[in-house]
Amino acid sequence: MRRAFVIAGGLLLLALSLQFVFAAVGAFTRPAADGSYVLHTVNGSAVIPALTVLTVLLAALARAPGRLIALAALPLGLVILQMLLAAMAKGLTDDAGGSTTVGLIIGGLHAVNGIVAVHVVLGVTRAARRLELSAASPAAGAEPAAGAANNAGVDRPA
Template sequence: MIASGALLAAFALQFVFAAVGAFTQPAEDGSYRLHSITGMAVMPALCLVTTLFAALARAPGRVIALTLLPFGLVLLQVLLATLASAFTGPSGASTPLGLTIGGLHAVNGIIAVHVVAGVLREALKPAAQPSMAGTSA
């Protein structure tokens, strides 16, 4: 539950870090540094830790699979960002294809947040269910 909550916080902060990069004036190479570090190191590590904890907690296979989905979406994010940067014009200016791929990067980020919210909901379910230990049959 703590790992999935930290993962959701990291995904939410990614939007803040992207905005910091977008609104930094003048724009420079390091404008997206926080966004990049979080996306390339922190989030993948938290994804794997969340999956590990789900397996150690003996969560149902469906839940463990759900915890792996954000890791795949993070890998897709890296691919989309790389492709968006690759599709620039000869002068380094944006192209319609590069901008479209960049837009897909944002959409994938939104989808990833919703998936991680689902992971957190699944992690909270056992805590919300009443314990059977104190009841007699």
């Protein structure tokens, strides 16, 4: 289960990274149309939440510490915040439908929140990897076999 937790975290990190690519695709699509951001929207509203739920489930099954399970769930809240920020930025336009300063600031916060989500998932993935490695190594405080210590280049007192 711990390996699956690492893989799910990696897939979530990949999906979040692709989210920036999909935003750029939408921004640079010409002529701009309602469907310009479809990849960004689908990935952000379906793929990332599904992978987050999977990551949380696998963290629990891997018997990760409660704090790590909670951290794995945080991207779900950040996705909800992302949707709210995007809706607010779109809604804060002037009478002619043009951007306003407040709308642009909130749009900028949408990008910052995305960066925060990437860093959270990077931390989760690193912690999952450490958890996996700790399961593979001998218990803390256990005396390694003499051959293992010598093979590792460690001098043992006689």
